[in-house]
Amino acid sequence: MKFxxxxxxxxxxxxxxxxxxxxxxxxxEQMRELEQGQILEIMTDYDGALEDIPDWCEKxxxxxxxxxxxxxxxxxxxxxxxx
Amino acid sequence: MxxxxxxxxxxxPLHPEVLEAMMPYLKExxxxxxxxxxxGMRAKxxxxxxxxxVAGLVNAKSAEIIFTASGAEANNFALRGIALARxxxxxxVLVSKMEHHSVLNSARFLExxxxxxTYLPVDRNGFVDPDTVKKSITNETVLISVTHAxxxxxxxxxxxxxxxxxxxRNIIVHTDAVATTGNIPVDVKDLGVDLLSMAAHQFxxxxxxxxxxxxxxxxxxxxxxxxxxxxxxxxxxxxxxxxVGMGRAAELAKAELQKRIDYLRPLRDKVIDTMSGVERVYxxxxxxxRLPAHASFCVEYIEGEAMLLLLAAKGVFSASGSACSxxxxxxxxxxxSMGIPSSLAQGSIVFSLGMGNAPExxxxxxTEFPAVIKRLREISPYAQGWGEREEGGECTVKE
Numbered sequence: 001m002k003f004x005x006x007x008x009x010x011x012x013x014x015x016x017x018x019x020x021x022x023x024x025x026x027x028x029e030q031m032r033e034l035e036q037g038q039i040l041e042i043m044t045d046y047d048g049a050l051e052d053i054p055d056w057c058e059k060x061x062x063x064x065x066x067x068x069x070x071x072x073x074x075x076x077x078x079x080x081x082x083x
Numbered sequence: 084m085x086x087x088x089x090x091x092x093x094x095x096p097l098h099p100e101v102l103e104a105m106m107p108y109l110k111e112x113x114x115x116x117x118x119x120x121x122x123g124m125r126a127k128x129x130x131x132x133x134x135x136x137v138a139g140l141v142n143a144k145s146a147e148i149i150f151t152a153s154g155a156e157a158n159n160f161a162l163r164g165i166a167l168a169r170x171x172x173x174x175x176v177l178v179s180k181m182e183h184h185s186v187l188n189s190a191r192f193l194e195x196x197x198x199x200x201t202y203l204p205v206d207r208n209g210f211v212d213p214d215t216v217k218k219s220i221t222n223e224t225v226l227i228s229v230t231h232a233x234x235x236x237x238x239x240x241x242x243x244x245x246x247x248x249x250x251x252r253n254i255i256v257h258t259d260a261v262a263t264t265g266n267i268p269v270d271v272k273d274l275g276v277d278l279l280s281m282a283a284h285q286f287x288x289x290x291x292x293x294x295x296x297x298x299x300x301x302x303x304x305x306x307x308x309x310x311x312x313x314x315x316x317x318x319x320x321x322x323x324x325x326x327v328g329m330g331r332a333a334e335l336a337k338a339e340l341q342k343r344i345d346y347l348r349p350l351r352d353k354v355i356d357t358m359s360g361v362e363r364v365y366x367x368x369x370x371x372x373r374l375p376a377h378a379s380f381c382v383e384y385i386e387g388e389a390m391l392l393l394l395a396a397k398g399v400f401s402a403s404g405s406a407c408s409x410x411x412x413x414x415x416x417x418x419x420s421m422g423i424p425s426s427l428a429q430g431s432i433v434f435s436l437g438m439g440n441a442p443e444x445x446x447x448x449x450t451e452f453p454a455v456i457k458r459l460r461e462i463s464p465y466a467q468g469w470g471e472r473e474e475g476g477e478c479t480v481k482e
Contacts, residue, residue, distance in 0.1 A: 015315065017168060017304045022315030072171060 001050065004066035007077045009041030010034065016045050016073045023049040024056060027078070031062065034080040039065065045073040053078070086398040087444040091285075091376065091437040092234040092262060093402055097328070098287035104331035105289065108324035116321055117310065126323050133330025137294055140333040141260075141279065142270040149295045149313045150326050154261035154282035155185035156306065157295040158228075160317070161257040161278045162189035164303035165226045166198055169255070173223035179203040179211045180420035181233050181240070183259055187416075190228075199223065208369040209238035209421050217248045224254050231260040231269070231279075235404060235417045235433060236368030237377030239263070246275035255301070261285055261293075262374060265336035267344065271296055278303075283325065287438070288332030292325035347376040347436050350445050354378040354434055357449050361456065367418065367431065376436040381418070381427045385459040390432050393455045399448055404431045 013030050015022050023044045030040050042053070050067075053076045057064035065077035088096070108129060114122025116130055131145070138145045151157045166176055178190045180202050190200045201219045203211050211229050220227075227249050232239040242258055249256045257278040263269050264279070265286025271279055278301070282293040297303055297316075309318025336343075355378050358364050363383035382390065387403030394401060404415030418428035434448065 014300070014302065016302050017164075018315030019305060019308060019311065019318065020315075022311055025311060025315075 001054075002064070002066035004068060004077060007039065007041070007065060007068070009077060010038040012041040012043070014043045016043055018044070018046075020046055020048055021052075022046075024052055027053065027056060031060075031078065031080055036080050036082050038080050040078045040080070042076045042078070043070075043073055044076070049074060049076065084398045085444075085447060087400065087447055088439065089399065089401045089434040089436060089444075089448065092433065092435040094284045094290060095287045095437055096439060097289060098332060098335055100335060101288055101328045101331045105324040105328040108327050112323075114323075116323065117312070126321075129323060129327050130321055133326045133333075136330040136337075137281075137333045138296075140269070140337050141264060141281070141296060142272050143296050144299060146314075147271075147296055147299050149297055149317050150321060150329075151293045151295055151317060152291055152319075152322065154259070154280050154285075154293045155183070157261075157280035157282070157293050158183065158185040158257075158259055159189050160295050160303070160306040161280060161297075162186060162193065162226070162228060164306060165255055165257065165278065165301075166193050167304040168302045169225035170198075173221075173225040175199045175201070175221050175223035175225065177201045177203055177216065177219050177224060177227040177229075179205060179229045179240075181205050181209055181211065181235075181238070181417055182228065182230055183234070183261070186228055186230070186259055203229070205420055207422050209233055209236045209367075209417070210369065210372075211240055211245065213241055213244040213248045216245050217251075220249070220252050220254065224252070226255050226257065228257040228259070231258045231263040231274075232267075232374050233368065233417060234262040234374075234377075234435075235415060235431075236379050236421070237373035238368040239267070239372045239374065242274050242276070250275065265333065265340075266374060266376065268340065271298070277301055283329035283332050286332050286336040289325045289328040291322050292329035294329070343438060344375045346438065347440075350436055350440060350442065351376050351378050353445055354436075354448065358452065361453055364456065365427075367421070367423070374435075377433070378436075379431065379433040381423060382430040382432060382456055383427060384430070384463045384465040385456065386429050387431045389459055390430075390452075390455055393458065394451060397451045397455070399451050402433045402435070404428070404433070 015026050023046050054064045062081050063079040068075040114126040116127040134145045134148050138148045194200050229245050246256050255277045258276045260269055260279045261282045264281035277298045279296040284290045305316050307318045365381045367379045391403050414425045414428040
């Protein structure tokens, strides 16, 4: 797992306490709204996201920049790439 | 026999247009909103349309409305969901003594889970003093819950002032607006609350559909775990017909709100003014800041349930104290918290009017109710008075 700090996202989505699979549904929904090259920050407390989000990025061709552990929840950073 | 229903805080009859809106979703439109084919898509669309209408009733955004099955569920969700979400910031919650059992018992659950809870006192009219709220806040306080209005005594709380006090310390405020939403103007932006509970069957919608307004950006721990319904915040296959009904009821309530208030208030006033002239019958709750269709009394020397049953035998249907207390044959904790002596609190009766009540129904009530009081007092063992007065003194009529 890649850990990052001080990433400046273009869009942030907070889904802390929302249940699985919202971490993927919201991710997909938000990424559709982004321009190529923009960075999405997604905040979730769901442990399954540690595996699911990097996997999703690999499958969809988007760049997984890394994550930050904020204590009670995780922050994941994804850059939108052209397919 | 003439039948007059005066228990609208218990529930309301369905508005005919609400039933009409619901019917397709009870018959051919039976789809699960999560299904990916046409049945599901139409059900989903119906729910989202209803969500917009409910949001419109309280000046919220659609995304801020989470549907629940009842006002009690919305209250449980608010209390537990926010307290648990904020517990790293503090473990102190304030609730008023006027709250519905679903708020009070949720608070007691939080106490057992390690939270400190302060139960805010109320005055003789059921008002929570914003200054008392201010003095009760500590560095650990994470949530304040005060009802918008009491369904037992009709008092409308000074919620805006309470929110102002809470916001000086950046504390989240929830209000149980089940008795007010759809009955008086309720605007979440104007009130400034962060969460608000409402229920369809309080404004001529169906039972089984209610909602919690959650201000955008506020984190809340789900009450019910499972699938992704309500954006992952409240699992469970949606009660589509009831939600559709709630949406239509909300639309009608918004359009007809002032008309309803203007119709009901004079009828309520007639009940209050007439009954205040009957010996030892006392209005409970504030005379001025009260729900427009609500008239509640304590009647000395006789017991509430006896009044209810004799009135019901005459086709007049009402309530005594809170539903929860009356079933358990306990004096209402709300009345006791207002300082009403327990003996007097046992004589509580609540008339809550609705759009189906005609002026002649009020006249009928005002004929039968005094007659029932007279009859019960004749056989009351306390006909000559209580004897030794309990602590707390008499409940006096407010001028």
